[in-house]
Amino acid sequence: MKRVVVTGQGTINALGIDVASTIQAMSESRCAIGQMEFTDINRLNIRIGGQIKNFDPKEYFERQELSLYDRFTQFAVFAAREAILQSGLIFEGELSHYSGVILGTAGGGLQTQDESYRAVYQEGKNRVHPFIVPRLMNNAAVSHVSMANNLKGPSFTVSTACASSNHAIGQAFHLVRSGAAQVMITGGSESMLCFGGIKAWEGLRVMSHDGCRPFCATRNGMVQGEGAAIFVFEEYEHARARGALILAEISGFAMTSDAADIVMPSIGGARRAILAALKDAKMNPEEIGYINAHGTGTVANDKTETSAIKEVFKGHAKNLMVSSTKSMHGHLIGGTGAVELIACIAALKDGMIAPTVGYEKADPNCDLDIIPNHARDKKVSAVMSNAFAFGGLNAVIALRSI
Amino acid sequence: MTNAVQDKVIKIIAEQAMLDTSEVSIDMLIEDIGLDSLGLVEAIFSIEEYFEIDIPFNANDPAASEFDVSKIKTIINAIEELVSAKVN
Numbered sequence: 001m002k003r004v005v006v007t008g009q010g011t012i013n014a015l016g017i018d019v020a021s022t023i024q025a026m027s028e029s030r031c032a033i034g035q036m037e038f039t040d041i042n043r044l045n046i047r048i049g050g051q052i053k054n055f056d057p058k059e060y061f062e063r064q065e066l067s068l069y070d071r072f073t074q075f076a077v078f079a080a081r082e083a084i085l086q087s088g089l090i091f092e093g094e095l096s097h098y099s100g101v102i103l104g105t106a107g108g109g110l111q112t113q114d115e116s117y118r119a120v121y122q123e124g125k126n127r128v129h130p131f132i133v134p135r136l137m138n139n140a141a142v143s144h145v146s147m148a149n150n151l152k153g154p155s156f157t158v159s160t161a162c163a164s165s166n167h168a169i170g171q172a173f174h175l176v177r178s179g180a181a182q183v184m185i186t187g188g189s190e191s192m193l194c195f196g197g198i199k200a201w202e203g204l205r206v207m208s209h210d211g212c213r214p215f216c217a218t219r220n221g222m223v224q225g226e227g228a229a230i231f232v233f234e235e236y237e238h239a240r241a242r243g244a245l246i247l248a249e250i251s252g253f254a255m256t257s258d259a260a261d262i263v264m265p266s267i268g269g270a271r272r273a274i275l276a277a278l279k280d281a282k283m284n285p286e287e288i289g290y291i292n293a294h295g296t297g298t299v300a301n302d303k304t305e306t307s308a309i310k311e312v313f314k315g316h317a318k319n320l321m322v323s324s325t326k327s328m329h330g331h332l333i334g335g336t337g338a339v340e341l342i343a344c345i346a347a348l349k350d351g352m353i354a355p356t357v358g359y360e361k362a363d364p365n366c367d368l369d370i371i372p373n374h375a376r377d378k379k380v381s382a383v384m385s386n387a388f389a390f391g392g393l394n395a396v397i398a399l400r401s402i
Numbered sequence: 403m404t405n406a407v408q409d410k411v412i413k414i415i416a417e418q419a420m421l422d423t424s425e426v427s428i429d430m431l432i433e434d435i436g437l438d439s440l441g442l443v444e445a446i447f448s449i450e451e452y453f454e455i456d457i458p459f460n461a462n463d464p465a466a467s468e469f470d471v472s473k474i475k476t477i478i479n480a481i482e483e484l485v486s487a488k489v490n
Contacts, residue, residue: 063420064420064440064441067444068440127447127450127451127456129444129447130443130444130446130447130461131440131443131444
């Protein structure tokens with residue numbers, strides 16, 4: 001089996017429109033959640049989110065591109081530019097045939113759907129823009145990243161709600177590890193901050209109207225975010241041979257299904273995923289120094305996740321650092337695991353342990369070291385990223401420094 | 403009215419092809435101005451929106467449309483007819 005390393009990363013999210021500004025914001029424990037702005041927001045009860053406000057797509061894309069790019073595609077193509085530029089790779093000849101794209105998204109072109117439904121139902125229009133279909137399809141982001149970078153290998157979209165990015169990253173990892181691909185572009189993107197997107201979540205009664213406070217006794221729900229993070233996964237010897245800067249090694253991945261409830265998480269499913277990821281990475285539980293938690297800020301997730309971590313790590317659970325960066329950038333749903341991988345890599349590379357901000361009061365059901373309110377400077381050599389989706393689909397990634 | 407329709411159609415097509423209106427003349431072919439099939443579909447959409455008309459255009463087989471979509475002149479003629487039919 002081949003070793004898989006990360007040689008490039010890029011992002012756009014509410015904390016920053018590149019990796020450096022995102023890590024800077026995390027290290028300063030900044031919260032980017034605030035009042036959202038979009039059509040009909042006054043008809044919503046939930047009005048806060050991690051919305052990207054300092055991004056004018058016209059600065060980065062041609063007019064023809066914009067007519068084909070939903071916002072979730074814009075985010076993916078934009079973040080992929082940063083990641084591929086950092087990797088220094090140019091995809092031509094044989095390499096382009098053995099390099100592909102796998103991204104996660106839950107909503108796909110939801111902005112396009114929302115605008116078009118408004119036009120035909122609310123405004124009574126009988127004509128919609130000719131490119132609604134290629135703009136809203138869930139694989140639009142993958143296809144445009146592929147076209148923009150000449151990536152001709154295995155490429156597809158993964159959609160498993162809040163675990164979409166982690167599942168996508170896992171598939172990319174498997175393809176490089178097995179030798180089926182030399183380089184994979186992976187990660188995820190999401191843009192659900194529109195009237196229909198938030199209205200649907202509002203109906204589920206799991207959204208907070210005042211902030212995301214994972215693992216805190218006063219937590220009252222999740223807060224959505226938007227954006228993308230994209231990574232370049234490369235076969236280790238290939239990266240070494242060309243003298244590439246290696247950011248981290250992806251050393252294990254596992255996925256499980258709860259087979260229990262469509263929205264309630266299960267301790268067993270989470271525990272089995274964490275254990276299997278450790279086994280896949282050939283790691284002892286004691287090696288893990290930091291976990292980027294799923295940590296949504298809902299009562300159910302945070303309690304369940306704490307129990308699963310304690311069942312796997314036993315005595316080591318009290319030495320572990322566990323944080324939920326959703327408290328700063330919001331929950332990017334299908335893109336969340338990707339943005340959270342940026343925090344994992346920063347922990348391995350720079351010893352920057354991102355905090356859980358907004359923390360007010362201890363919850364005995366969540367008695368882990370959750371890095372409350374302030375980032376920490378501590379060296380770690382192995383980390384994990386958890387994602388536990390609605391539908392009971394769990395995906396956990398293990399990484400090592402290199 | 404005729405010139406107004408012609409000027410507007412040329413403006414929309416030129417904008418879609420990222421050309422100045424002075425570079426697009428009524429005698430040109432759509433392929434001469436570098437408009438691909440998606441570009442033409444989008445230009446037709448913009449024209450429909452502006453004049454509030456429906457243009458019988460088949461993107462699967464542009465040749466099967468009810469008018470010749472390969473020439474700017476025939477496109478303008480067809481639109482003029484549609485616009486005047488709407489007014490009447």
